Amino acid sequence: MRNLLAVIDKEMKVYFASPVAYGVLTVFLLVSGYFFYNILSVFIQRSMMMAVQAQQFGGGAPAMDVPALVERNFFGIVSTIILFMVPMITMATFADERRRATIELLLTSPLTHFQLILGKFLAAMGFFVVMLLPTLVYHAFLYLYSSPKMALGPVLSGYLGLLLLGAALISLGIFISTLTESQMVAASVTFGVLLILWVIDLSAQAAGPLVQEILGYVSILNHFDDFSKGVVDSSSLVVYLSFVFLGLFLTYRSIESWRWRT
Amino acid sequence: MIEVDRLTKRYGNLKAVDDVSFQVEKGEILGFLGPNGAGKTTTMRILTCFLPATEGTARVAGFDVFENAMEVKRRIGYLPEHPPLYDEMTVDGYLKFVARIKSVAPEDLKRRLQEVKETVRIEGYGSKLIKHLSKGFKQRLGLAQALIHDPEVLILDEPTVGLDPNQIKEVRELIKSLSGNHTIILSTHILPEVSMTCQRVVIISDGKIVAVDTPENLTRQQQGAAHIYMEARGSDVELQRRLHEIEGVLSVVSKPLGEGEVSSYRIETELKQDVRGRIAQSVIEGGFELREFRSLQLSLEEVFTQLTTQEEVRSQ
Structure with a gap:
């Protein structure tokens, strides 16, 4: 346990000593803030137009749940922005340890591979959480100014979904980082792989029924939709957690095989 | 350990x-x-x-x-x-x-x-x-x-x-x-x-x-033979003859040093017997002027080169 905490502590220090961390945080906040503002104004406009139309043509105004729509679209967008951020978070995890030969220190210390990998994974998750935290403010404003008060369930499930999606992508990114000594290579390959996952999701929506079903299960983004609607589906939970497990397992094997090869 | x-x-x-x-x-x-x-x-x-x-x-x-x-x-x-x-x-x-x-x-x-x-x-x-x-x-x-x-x-x-x-x-x-x-x-x-x-x-x-x-x-160990370095003044031919007469001397390499008749000698002797005393005695008795006399030690550097190059020869 002490070993694990030591690894997490060191990883966090290394994260926040690097300009990359601040770049990632800034870009993420800017982009997510921009989209939140845009989504919000689009839906407010639309609801106002509908209210005007309802007045002109008579009859009651159709119910339009603006906050729910905003949340849903916002989480959808954020899940995509994350694809661009995760490679930056995970690229250094193992690649940089190899480049500066500190991996020799880590692997010759009385530290199990499991502690090392889990420590790095949890630290990356910690950074990811720090990145998401400021976005809570958006929802707080939405909540303050919504009337009737918006439901908080979808916000919670949305964040749960983001954490799970983030965990799955991060474990994958960490695995890819073990394959090379270069952060740049790790980042580009991770980005490429995440992009493929995203494309699978898009093509799944366009494909025939059978293919759609198969691709739908493979696509990790697809499973995110439920969460942004406020639905916590246990099958999605299982998919994400097995993804995390797979990523960390591959990382473990990769380090082992790397020791045997070099 | x-x-x-x-x-x-x-x-x-x-x-x-x-x-x-x-x-x-x-x-x-x-x-x-x-x-x-x-x-x-x-x-x-x-x-x-x-x-x-x-x-x-x-x-x-x-x-x-x-x-x-x-x-x-x-x-x-x-x-x-x-x-x-x-x-x-x-x-x-x-x-x-x-x-x-x-x-x-x-x-x-x-x-x-x-x-x-x-x-x-x-x-x-x-x-x-x-x-x-x-x-x-x-x-x-x-x-x-x-x-x-x-x-x-x-x-x-x-x-x-x-x-x-x-x-x-x-x-x-x-x-x-x-x-x-x-x-x-x-x-x-x-x-x-x-x-x-x-x-x-x-x-x-x-x-x-x-x-x-x-x-x-x-x-x-790597030496196999002991080496002596000597400088002396006098006829080179005569001195070499005297040195070769001593039992235990394996080889003598001489090099004139360029001041009068002074030459340097690198003498290889058998490890088993110490012939330094006899060499010195013989030189003095011959009427030569003995200017320097010391035994040589191979540096670790030479040992290393010997060992590693031997290895190469063996493996070829």
């Missing part, structure tokens, strides 16, 4: 370490000498459980490096060729991290930190960022890192490489002062280092051990 038995490491078809066996006693400093690429680092990496061996076994403090890696890791301090430092951390932050992953008890942490900083003499640098340290200080911090959990065994891969002469001297003295309490293996391709710091030398070339002995014995 350390037992290495028929260790072999293969990279594809290349044998980086080939059937290497040696032992290190408790408190001993063992020098690992060899040209670059001889297999020093690979052997050390196997001993520190960083790499698995292809064949053979290695035990540290009775624990097998493969079967009981955790126990071995607890007992080893390792300074790799490049000190494993995080540039963006402070000296204290880094040492604390290493102490924690090396399982130093929390209550001992502060004391150990202070102790190792004193040992390697970086007391005033605790809050400095590692990237701002000079090469020599980085190397010392590397040593501090290896010492932090007070390991029984220290494995140092080229600890003096890249340092200036003063720093080299300091590090060597530091290593010497650590022996006794610690068992040390250090690798180097610098020969004087070995004769200065180590009690025993393992010479390794192309992955194979070519010699294991004390630095003194190695220089003596």
Whole structure:
């Protein structure tokens, strides 16, 4: 346990000593803030137009749940922005340890591979959480100014979904980082792989029924939709957690095989 | 303390370490000498459980490096060729991290930190960022890192490489002062280092051990014959004749020195009998002016070249 905490502590220090961390945080906040503002104004406009139309043509105004729509679209967008951020978070995890030969220190210390990998994974998750935290403010404003008060369930499930999606992508990114000594290579390959996952999701929506079903299960983004609607589906939970497990397992094997090869 | 038995490491078809066996006693400093690429680092990496061996076994403090890696890791301090430092951390932050992953008890942490900083003499640098340290200080911090959990065994891969002469001297003295309490293996391709710091030398070339002995014995054994250097004034032909008459003299090589009739002589004699007295006597009796007379010792450098080139000839 002490070993694990030591690894997490060191990883966090290394994260926040690097300009990359601040770049990632800034870009993420800017982009997510921009989209939140845009989504919000689009839906407010639309609801106002509908209210005007309802007045002109008579009859009651159709119910339009603006906050729910905003949340849903916002989480959808954020899940995509994350694809661009995760490679930056995970690229250094193992690649940089190899480049500066500190991996020799880590692997010759009385530290199990499991502690090392889990420590790095949890630290990356910690950074990811720090990145998401400021976005809570958006929802707080939405909540303050919504009337009737918006439901908080979808916000919670949305964040749960983001954490799970983030965990799955991060474990994958960490695995890819073990394959090379270069952060740049790790980042580009991770980005490429995440992009493929995203494309699978898009093509799944366009494909025939059978293919759609198969691709739908493979696509990790697809499973995110439920969460942004406020639905916590246990099958999605299982998919994400097995993804995390797979990523960390591959990382473990990769380090082992790397020791045997070099 | 350390037992290495028929260790072999293969990279594809290349044998980086080939059937290497040696032992290190408790408190001993063992020098690992060899040209670059001889297999020093690979052997050390196997001993520190960083790499698995292809064949053979290695035990540290009775624990097998493969079967009981955790126990071995607890007992080893390792300074790799490049000190494993995080540039963006402070000296204290880094040492604390290493102490924690090396399982130093929390209550001992502060004391150990202070102790190792004193040992390697970086007391005033605790809050400095590692990237701002000079090469020599980085190397010392590397040593501090290896010492932090007070390991029984220290494995140092080229600890003096890249340092200036003063720093080299300091590090060597530091290593010497650590022996006794610690068992040390250090690798180097610098020969004087070995004769200065180590009690025993393992010479390794192309992955194979070519010699294991004390630095003194190695220089003596490899000679096979004793050599004498002499300068004398007088007829060269006459002196050579006299020298060859002495029993036990194997060969004489003379070289005129260019001042009058002075020549230098390199005399090779049998190891078994000491003929120095007879040579000197004969020279004086012949009426020559004896200007210099001393026995020659092969430097470790020459031994090393001999051993490693022999190896090449043998393998061809």
